[in-house]
Amino acid sequence: MAKLIYSAIASLDGYIEDEDGNFDWAVPDEEVHAFVNDLLRPLGIYLYGRRMYEMMVVWETDPTLAERSPLMRDFAETWQAADKVVYSRTLEAVSTARTRMERDFDPEAVRQMKASAGGDISVSGPDLAAHAFRAGLVDECHLFVAPILVGGGKRSLPDDVRVRLELLDERRFGGGMVYLHYRTKT
Numbered sequence: 001m002a003k004l005i006y007s008a009i010a011s012l013d014g015y016i017e018d019e020d021g022n023f024d025w026a027v028p029d030e031e032v033h034a035f036v037n038d039l040l041r042p043l044g045i046y047l048y049g050r051r052m053y054e055m056m057v058v059w060e061t062d063p064t065l066a067e068r069s070p071l072m073r074d075f076a077e078t079w080q081a082a083d084k085v086v087y088s089r090t091l092e093a094v095s096t097a098r099t100r101m102e103r104d105f106d107p108e109a110v111r112q113m114k115a116s117a118g119g120d121i122s123v124s125g126p127d128l129a130a131h132a133f134r135a136g137l138v139d140e141c142h143l144f145v146a147p148i149l150v151g152g153g154k155r156s157l158p159d160d161v162r163v164r165l166e167l168l169d170e171r172r173f174g175g176g177m178v179y180l181h182y183r184t185k186t
């Protein structure tokens with residue numbers, strides 16, 4: 001059975017974007033980027049909310065990104081190799097390969113995806129992931145805490161969900177970010 005993994009880079013006070021919609025403070029440095037690349041590599045499917053998908057398409061549509069560094073090339077190649085499912089009621093068409101769209105988040109369909117997928121599945125951003133948390137579908141969280149308080153914005157985790165967690169791993173990075181790897185307890 002594949003695991004469903006929620007991943008996010010958030011401020012210490014728990015926001016993935018600040019009140020102005022900025023998240024430049026969450027951009028990974030080279031050390032974090034290399035670590036993220038290794039986390040993503042084994043994943044088979046990415047489930048995206050429409051907003052997160054629109055942020056990520058550049059990894060396929062803008063070839064200049066991959067030319068900037070070996071790390072960015074590695075990320076672009078990993079991203080392009082994975083299957084993607086985009087959840088949206090407004091998007092008319094997807095603009096990347098290996099990508100399909102769903103108009104609704106159907107927990108049973110995701111359960112079936114977990115049962116049949118060859119590799120683990122990620123879910124992001126937080127608006128979409130909240131549905132997965134509420135349905136009890138999230139098995140693990142990869143949370144990166146950035147060394148900043150932003151005071152408000154979009155929360156990285158839903159506020160109407162209670163889940164006990166088991167810490168599986170942690171790591172500190174030179175730039176001040178911390179990685180926390182949790183498993184959800186049933």
Ligand SMILES: NC(=O)c1ccc[n+]([C@@H]2O[C@H](COP(=O)([O-])OP(=O)(O)OC[C@H]3O[C@@H](n4cnc5c(N)ncnc54)[C@H](OP(=O)(O)O)[C@@H]3O)[C@@H](O)[C@H]2O)c1
Binds near residue numbers: 008027052
């Ligand atoms: N901290 C970081 O490192 C980082 C990195 C990248 C991006 N970000 C930020 O994160 C934001 C994205 O997160 P988000 O939580 O705002 O959005 P999201 O979860 O990526 O996308 C929300 C959209 O997904 C669709 N959706 C959600 N639930 C659905 C459902 N049950 N059925 C069908 N469609 C559904 C809807 O699209 P429609 O409106 O089309 O129906 C909804 O507006 C970005 O905009 C960016 O600012 C942060």
